[in-house]
Amino acid sequence: MNDQNQNNNDLGENETDRFDAGVAEAARKTYNQPPETPRDEMWSVIRAARAAAPGRGSSADDSRGADVIPMRRFRPKPWWAAVAAALVIGVALGRGSLGGGPEDGVAVADGGTDVPAAVAGTDGGAPGAAKGTTVPRSYRVAAARHLTRTESFLTMFRVDARADQLDEELGPWAKRLLTDTRLLLDSPAGGDPELRILLSDLELVLAQIVQLRGGDPAEVEIIDEGLESSQLLFRLRAAKATGPATVGL
Amino acid sequence: MDETQLLERVRAGDPAAERALYDAHVDRVYRLAFRMTGDDALAQDFTQDAFIRAFSRLHTFRGDASLSTWLHTVTTSVVLNGLRKVKKFRTSEYELEEARKVAGQASRAEPDLSDRLKQAIEGLPDGYRTVFVMHDIEGYTHDEIAGALGVAAGTSKAQLSRARAKLRVELADFAEEVVA
Helix, strand or coil: CHHHHHHHHHHCHHHHHHHHHHHHHHHHHHCCCCCCCCHHHHHHHHHHHHHHCCCCCCCCCCCHHHCCCCCCCCCCCCHHHHHHHHHHHHHHHHHHHHCCCCCCCCECCCCHHHCCHHHHCCCCCCCHHHHHCCCCHHHHHHHHHHHHHHHHHHHHHHHHHHCCCCCCCHHHHHHHHHHHHHHHHHCHHHHCHHHHHHHHHHHHHHHHHHHHHHCCHHHHHHHHHHHHHHCHHHHHHHHHHCCCCCCEC | CCHHHHHHHHHCCCHHHHHHHHHHHHHHHHHHHHHHHCCHHHHHHHHHHHHHHHHHCHHHCCCCCCHHHHHHHHHHHHHHHHHHHHHHHHHHHCHHHHHHHHHCCCCCCCCCHHHHHHHHHHCCCHHHHHHHHHHHHCCCCHHHHHHHHCCCHHHHHHHHHHHHHHHHHHCHHHHHHHHC
């Protein structure tokens, strides 16, 4: 309140109003300016979810759990639980694969060798540092962290998929990871051939998971088998094992 | 088609009516979600979830307020509740953004008004920021805000007043530019 009075006194009531109006106007033009509403894109998701919901059109809508469905959908479980569980699994796996090496949040050196091989751009025993230098460090750091997060997510996904207990928050999470994967592919990090292959494989799997909102168990099984056959988790862990899993700036 | 007819058709499961209801309100919901999150994927998630829940709860609408008011109350609540949950984890999602900033650092040394404004708005306490974004940026009325947040309209007005006061302090250096 003191701030407000002080400012009102400094500016005068009329000027205060003009200042407030000017701030609001500037904010409307510049603050998180929304793009055009993706109406059709969102509507297709809403329709799919509505069509998949049990008791659609009934007034007893919230008895969603009454029908037998293999996947949980749109149940208001806090998503932080999924994130927290995934982080725990991810850290545990990372520790296992690194043999006690530096973990999340550890700032490491300054060259191209402090990041996973795929991130640094190494291939098949070739010295990695030289190729790694072609990708700006900030992107290599971002890629390393992205791989760590994606590994945690995929591990969580497999655990849930095999228990027929997919959490509804996995969809939005996969969507964000998919967005980041595509951004990385389009960034200088995507110029590294080995990382590009890994990211492309991730993109495919994440896109399949994003499309899973209907929760078809057969599709879940196909994705799970795809993960197995492409050895994606193994490759992610291998990429991490060649250097500290997460690199700090 | 008036609201009553639309509602009857939606309740009867008419997809065209659902789409009409959606089309009438989605812009406002998505815009608020985007303004609050600054993230297209999150804004889409919240908007979708908001409409899914609104449609599924339509049987609870008793006609005490207009359908549009009720719909906005439900959807805005979903967006804001979702935002609260997400906020705790947002920091870990920013590496790519940071990478872009680091890689593309411009020579600009001084922040301009839009940078400072963004910083100032994001520095507001959650309640102030929400009311400021809803009222001053997206044009919600205090009654709409009160309904969505479950507070009195007077509380909304008081929070807006405090938000503006804080912004005045934070942006005092830009007074001439702001008023011009």
